[in-house]
Amino acid sequence: MPDGGHSDLIKLCDAQAGMDTVTLTTEEDGVGLLCGGWAGKRRGVLLIQSSGVGNCVNALALPAVCRIPLLMIVSMRGEWGEFIPWQVPMGEATPKVLQAMHVHTQRVDDAADVGPTVTAAADFAFNTRRSAAVLLSQKLLGAKQFKED
C-alpha cells in the first residue's frame, strides 16, 4: 500500500527481476494475498503505513490460525515530529495492535539497523511460520511537513 516512507523501496521492488508488486485498495487485502501466495509456494512482504495496521486486525487471524509466515514492513506515522493529529491514535496503537494479534514486532530507529532487522524478521517469519513486523520509526523516515500555499 503506497506510502511516502516506502516510495523508494516500491521503486526498487518494481525494478527487481522475479519480484511482482501488487498495489492494494486496502491493507488487509495484503494479508490474504500473501497467505495465498505462500500457499502457492512464493514469498512476499507487505508494505504498509501504521494507519493500515488497524485495517488488518481481523485479517491477521488468517496467518495466526494457519501458522502462515507473514512479513510486514510498517512505516510509522503519528509519532516523532508529527504534524497531523489524525495520525496519532493509530500510530500510538500500532505496536499494541500487532502484539494483540500475535505479530512479532521489532522497531528500527537507525538506518544502519534496517537491513539486519528486516533480515532477522524475515528469518523469524519464514523459519517459525509466524507473523513478523518491522516498524520503521518516524524518527528514521523523517516527519512529513505540511505548509499552506
Added chain:
Amino acid sequence: MLHRRDVVNQLLQARDASLLVVSGLGSPTWDVAASGNDVRNFNFIGTMGQAGPFALGLALAQPNKRVLLITGDGELLMGLGVLATIGSVQPENLAIVVLDNEAYAETGGQPTATHGRTDLAAVAEACGFDHTCTVAREADLADALALVHEPTGPILVVAKVLLEPLPMKFPYSFDGVAAINRFRGAIE
C-alpha cells in the same frame, strides 16, 4: 433461482486435475465440503473478506494452475475493493463464482446489498474483468459455468441462488494448520 449445491456440484464434478479451489466462509465452504473432500480445496471458516485476496495471491504464485474462488455475496461485499485489484492485475488463471442468495444466511437471512441494487457482475466488469455474467435459470447454468474455463481471466459469474436450508457439511479440518498444510502439500 438456482440451487446452490447444484451449482457447486456442476462446477466440481468434471474437475480439471490442476484446478485449485478456494471457498469463502459460511455456506460456500459447507457447499464445497458437501461436494467432496478434495486435497486441492482450501476452505475459509473465518476472516470474512479474505478469500478473494487469498485466491489472487494463489493465482499469482501458481500461474500454470487454474484457481477457482467460490464465495458468497456477503463475503465478497466485505472486501469489494479486491475486485479493483484483480481487475488491475489481470490474472488470467483466476475465476470467481459468487453464490448470491442476496442474504447473510449464516446470521438470520438479513438482506445484503445485492438484494437492493448492487450488481456484482457489473461491478466486476467495471473493474476490468474479462468475462462476467449473472445466471438465475437452470437452463442457462451450463453456459454460464462454461465461462469459468475460459482461458483468459479474470472471470466472475454470479449465480443467483435460493435462500434454502441445507444439511451442514464440515470441511476437512477446522484446524487451520492441518488444512493449509494439506492444501499446500497438494501443490507441486
